[in-house]
Amino acid sequence: MMLTRRAALAASLSLAAPGVALAAWPERPVTLIVPFAAGGGTDISARVMAQYLERELGQPFVVQNRPGAGGGIGLGALAAAAPDGYTLAIINTPGIVTIPIERNAGWTMDSFTFIAGVVDDPGTFSVHPDSPIRTMTDLVEAAKREPGRITVATQGVGSAGHINTLLLEQATGAQLEPVVYQGAAPAALALLRKEVTVATANLGEALTFARNQPWRTLGVMAEARNAMAPDVPTLRELGLDILGGSLRGVGGPRGMAPDVVARLSAAIAKVVANPEFITTSERAFQPLRYLNSADYVAYLRASDATHRALWRVRPWNV
Numbered sequence: 001m002m003l004t005r006r007a008a009l010a011a012s013l014s015l016a017a018p019g020v021a022l023a024a025w026p027e028r029p030v031t032l033i034v035p036f037a038a039g040g041g042t043d044i045s046a047r048v049m050a051q052y053l054e055r056e057l058g059q060p061f062v063v064q065n066r067p068g069a070g071g072g073i074g075l076g077a078l079a080a081a082a083p084d085g086y087t088l089a090i091i092n093t094p095g096i097v098t099i100p101i102e103r104n105a106g107w108t109m110d111s112f113t114f115i116a117g118v119v120d121d122p123g124t125f126s127v128h129p130d131s132p133i134r135t136m137t138d139l140v141e142a143a144k145r146e147p148g149r150i151t152v153a154t155q156g157v158g159s160a161g162h163i164n165t166l167l168l169e170q171a172t173g174a175q176l177e178p179v180v181y182q183g184a185a186p187a188a189l190a191l192l193r194k195e196v197t198v199a200t201a202n203l204g205e206a207l208t209f210a211r212n213q214p215w216r217t218l219g220v221m222a223e224a225r226n227a228m229a230p231d232v233p234t235l236r237e238l239g240l241d242i243l244g245g246s247l248r249g250v251g252g253p254r255g256m257a258p259d260v261v262a263r264l265s266a267a268i269a270k271v272v273a274n275p276e277f278i279t280t281s282e283r284a285f286q287p288l289r290y291l292n293s294a295d296y297v298a299y300l301r302a303s304d305a306t307h308r309a310l311w312r313v314r315p316w317n318v
Contacts, residue, residue, distance in 0.1 A: 025085045025260045029060040032250075033089035035074025036155065037067040037183030041205040044284050045119050045248045046090045049268075052277050056267040061088075067182040070156025071095035072105050079107035083255035085264065088115075091251040097304040098158035102317040109300060113256045114249060116268045117291030117299060119281075121202035122222035122245035123164040124232070125152075128194055129214045136219040136238045139198065143174035151177045151196040153187035157317050161187065161200025163307070164221060164244040166316055168235075171242050191215070202246050203229060204285035221245055228285055247289070247303075249296055265293060 030053075034046045043065065050061035066074035071092060081087035091112065100108045127133050133142055143150045154161035157180060165178050176198070181187040184201050188209040191199035201209065203226055206217045219235045220226060221244040235242050250268060252261075271277050272290040281288050291299060310316075 025257075025263060026057055026059040028086065029062050030057075030085070031087045032061045032063050033074045033078055033087065034063055034065045035067065035071035035089065035092070035095070036065070037185050038065050039185030040155070040183045041119075041121055041202045041208070041246070041286075042090050042092055042184075042248060044204070044208070045286055048277070048280055048284055048286060049090075049118065049250070049271065052271040052274060052280075053267055056270055057263075070099060070159045070162070070180075072099045072156075075099070075112075076106055078251070079111040079253060081253045083113070083253040083257075085252065085256055085260040088250055088252045088264075091249050092160065093247045093300065093303050094160055094163050094307055095156075095158060096300060097307050098163060098316070101304075101308055101311050102158050102315070109304065111254050113252045113254055113261060114296045114300065115251055115261060115265050115293055116272075117247050117249040117289060117296040118268065118272060119204075119248040119286050120245065120289035121204045121248065121287055122220050122226070122243070123160055124201055124203050124206045124217050124220050125164075125168070126191065126199050126201060126206050126209075126215055126217045127197065128191055129216045130194070131197065131216070133197070133218070134216070136233075136235060136240065139218060140168075140172045140174045140240075143169075143176050144172075147175035148177050150174075150198060151179050153181055153190045153196040153199040154178045155184055155187055155200070156180050156182065160202065160244065160246040162316060163310070164200055164242075166310070166314055167221075167242045167244055168240070170314055171240050188215075203232075204287060207285040226287065228282070228287065247291075247299060249291070261293070 034043050036042045046063045053061045078089040099105045133139050152165050184205045187199050190196045217232050220232050
């Protein structure tokens, strides 16, 4: 009878609904997907975060780069993963909202569990120092003078860099030529090799690429100058009322168990408040902005509405 009862218990546990935690989490390493190539801002965010989450939770957080389709491949892998807390990802705006707007990606925002926002990295436009383009005004004038001749490296259709390029065109009437790469690092390499005229990058990425490299950042798409780059003017200062960039957070598949979500959320909150993590993030040019789950979801819903409005007047996949 005892054996039968044990067998029945085992069977009932094996049939437990997704999202139900059957044991203390985490009991084994956790995969942290990066939907872009290694070396970019998202990759840096993931690797810094992984070190500190490992300390908090006692298991390795293994970063796995899954680039392609402007982040869509990595996000698709996350949406398809078991909601057991062992597959997570760094989730970026605007891709999390722009990809389902522009195409049937096989997932939507409702396919995920959003844990917390961590890094808010404004967009920038940069050129090679050898370029005759020295300011944003120069860039706009050149793009108007030679429509479609000024090439701009982006991280994919619907990526932050691509959307930022469209916003610049919409605000100025300039016509640029986006060139797609599978992440910020390949896009930066294209600029360093002078394969393109301009590179879009988030501020942290631009500052990283500028270390001992021929790199000139023209402007940042933020409300105010950033303490990490006090000499870089905002586009607003230059008469262009454009804001853009990427909020990076941590998420998992839909249906994660509430106790796992709560433990992970508490761990992220502790990490973001850790003075050592703050210092490490500053050194890695990661502008921190913590959002709890509710605030993170609200931010994403607002971003979704903004980009749907942009799509109606300027579809970005045509």
